Amino acid sequence: MPEFSPVFREQLQDLFRWRRDVRHFRRDPLPEPVLDDLLRTACLAPSVGLSEPWRFVRVDDPRRRAAVRADFARCNASALSDRAGADAQRYARLKLAGLDDAPHHVAVLSHPEPAQGRGLGRGTMPQTTTWSTVMAIHTFWLAATAAGIGVGWVSIIDPERVMAVLDMDPVLELVAYLCVGYPAQPASTPELERRGWERRAPERREWIRR
Amino acid sequence: MPEFSPVFREQLQDLFRWRRDVRHFRRDPLPEPVLDDLLRTACLAPSVGLSEPWRFVRVDDPRRRAAVRADFARCNASALSDRAGADAQRYARLKLAGLDDAPHHVAVLSHPEPAQGRGLGRGTMPQTTTWSTVMAIHTFWLAATAAGIGVGWVSIIDPERVMAVLDMDPVLELVAYLCVGYPAQPASTPELERRGWERRAPERREWIRR
Numbered sequence: 001m002p003e004f005s006p007v008f009r010e011q012l013q014d015l016f017r018w019r020r021d022v023r024h025f026r027r028d029p030l031p032e033p034v035l036d037d038l039l040r041t042a043c044l045a046p047s048v049g050l051s052e053p054w055r056f057v058r059v060d061d062p063r064r065r066a067a068v069r070a071d072f073a074r075c076n077a078s079a080l081s082d083r084a085g086a087d088a089q090r091y092a093r094l095k096l097a098g099l100d101d102a103p104h105h106v107a108v109l110s111h112p113e114p115a116q117g118r119g120l121g122r123g124t125m126p127q128t129t130t131w132s133t134v135m136a137i138h139t140f141w142l143a144a145t146a147a148g149i150g151v152g153w154v155s156i157i158d159p160e161r162v163m164a165v166l167d168m169d170p171v172l173e174l175v176a177y178l179c180v181g182y183p184a185q186p187a188s189t190p191e192l193e194r195r196g197w198e199r200r201a202p203e204r205r206e207w208i209r210r
Numbered sequence: 211m212p213e214f215s216p217v218f219r220e221q222l223q224d225l226f227r228w229r230r231d232v233r234h235f236r237r238d239p240l241p242e243p244v245l246d247d248l249l250r251t252a253c254l255a256p257s258v259g260l261s262e263p264w265r266f267v268r269v270d271d272p273r274r275r276a277a278v279r280a281d282f283a284r285c286n287a288s289a290l291s292d293r294a295g296a297d298a299q300r301y302a303r304l305k306l307a308g309l310d311d312a313p314h315h316v317a318v319l320s321h322p323e324p325a326q327g328r329g330l331g332r333g334t335m336p337q338t339t340t341w342s343t344v345m346a347i348h349t350f351w352l353a354a355t356a357a358g359i360g361v362g363w364v365s366i367i368d369p370e371r372v373m374a375v376l377d378m379d380p381v382l383e384l385v386a387y388l389c390v391g392y393p394a395q396p397a398s399t400p401e402l403e404r405r406g407w408e409r410r411a412p413e414r415r416e417w418i419r420r
Contacts, residue, residue: 002224004356009220012225012356018211018256040415044226044352048365049282050400050408055420064420079333086273094330103330107420117408118297120304123289125365130337131344131385138345139226141256142352146214146222155258157402166420174339190260198260198327205250210266210274210317 015146021149022098023191024184028078029103030149035180038147042140047132050199054133055172056140059105067165068177069099075156094195098152102179107162108137109172133175140178150183225356232308232360233401235391239313240359245390248357252350257342261327264343266350269315277375278367278387279309285366287305297325305406308362312389318347320383343385350388360393 004012039056049052061064075096077130080088097103111125112132122128141151159174214222249266257263270273274310290298309315320343324335332338351361369384403407 001228001358002221003358004221004225008218009353009356010220011212012222012353013251014212015214015222016251016353019254019256021256036417041223041226043410043415044223044229046229046231046348046363049401050410052411052414054414056414057420061420075363076333081276082333100366116411120289120402120407121365123292123366124285124368127340128365130317131341134341134344135348138256138348143219143222143226145225146219148211148213153256155331156325156333157339158334168420192260192330197330200260201252201262201326204262204264204266205253207246207249208265208378210267210269210271210378 019142019145020150020183020190022152022179022183025098025150025152025179026103026181026184027101027103030181034147034149035104038140038143038149041143042136044138045132045136046132047117047136048122048128049117049120051114051129051132052113053114053129054136055109055111057105057107057109057166057168059166064165065099065105068105068162071157071161071165072097072154074101075158079156094197097154097156098102098179098181099154102152102181104180105179106178107166107174108133108176108178109168110175111172130175137176137178144180146183148181148182150181152179152180153177213386225352229352229355230360230400232362232389232391232393234394235308235312235360235362235389236394237313238312238392240391240413243282244359245314245355248350248353248359250354252346255346256347257327257344257346258332258338259327259330261324261332262344263321263324263339264325264346265319265321267319267376267378269317269376274375277317278315278372281367281371282307282309282364283369289366304402306408307364307366308389308391309364312362312391314390316388316390317376317384318343318386318388319378320385321382334335340383340385347386348387354390358392360391363387364389
């Protein structure tokens with residue numbers, strides 16, 4: 001097992017600190033081998049029973065992208081209509097998706113009952129399957145950040161509608177719709193914090209004792 | 211934004227590759243500041259709307275630990291009884307928990323409807339809240355691996371029973387029960403793969419195209 005140096009561990013902290021939910025992208029595409037590398041790295045994520053339930057989908061078809069964009073606009077407008085006053089204004093000012101600019105769209109799906117892994121470890125907690133896919137997405141995100149590539153996770157969409165747009169087997173579930181590309185404005189502070197939406201809570205950094 | 215060197219990125223690959231689900235632990239405890247650092251690092255994980263829904267619980271009380279151990283034994287026996295023949299034997303040979311040896315037990319809970327974050331981003335996909343906690347666990351796991359510390363995620367437990375054992379607010383949900391300590395047998399190949407339980411699928415490393 002390799003020993004990780006103090007220098008590496010400090011840079012790893014930087015990586016965690018600088019991994020941002022990117023919403024502002026340059027439009028130039030990434031080289032294909034770079035995207036392939038990110039996918040291979042994502043597949044090193046842990047998965048319950050080694051079930052690898054994730055499915056990574058590149059969405060390149062302009063009509064499908066436009067349909068996802070339209071679904072986002074609908075869901076975003078509805079989220080906005082539920083909020084009043086200053087809150088709504090603040091919400092509207094947050095540019096919540098890089099869908100228009102990001103050169104690459106990646107949908108990440110998960111198989112809820114994969115044959116691979118033969119059910120090990122998910123008998124009493126079947127959600128661990130989906131959670132494995134979440135860790136693959138997080139791995140993709142960290143590897144992208146280390147390569148100077150931005151990832152934005154769009155969750156203001158209707159998962160069933162997007163699954164229909166993508167024409168995927170309905171047994172799969174949509175976990176994330178990712179915008180991927182070079183970031184236009186890197187920052188170490190979350191945009192939500194910079195724009196006064198929310199701040200981190202110090203009590204989360206304390207152990208609860210039992 | 212820092213630039214991450216090719217050397218760092220190669221070591222990051224090593225980290226992803228060597229992050230294992232550890233089931234064999236030494237019994238000596240970790241220094242408290244090391245555990246505190248891991249928790250602070252975990253809190254750098256992304257969370258939907260910056261909601262930080264995670265709650266990290268140190269389980270030190272020997273009676274609570276014994277009760278969790280008993281619940282694992284019950285669930286493991288039941289999982290075993292559902293499997294026949296060689297499969298069952300292989301399953302039994304897998305030592306599925308380091309619960310007996312690991313010096314530290316960490317339960318990770320999630321608030322399903324946190325006030326923090328004010329609902330942003332979770333209107334159509336409320337599970338993104340739990341998924342944020344999953345990424346905090348994954349961050350904890352990676353930081354631990356970089357520090358030479360092993361983490362094993364125990365999922366063969368009944369979440370409701372364990373929540374009762376921990377006497378936590380039932381509005382919270384149990385996401386993971388982690389064993390933490392120095393690993394006794396580091397390895398780059400998943401134990402499930404080494405023991406012939408399952409192997410990685412190469413087709414996962416190919417894009418699906420839409």
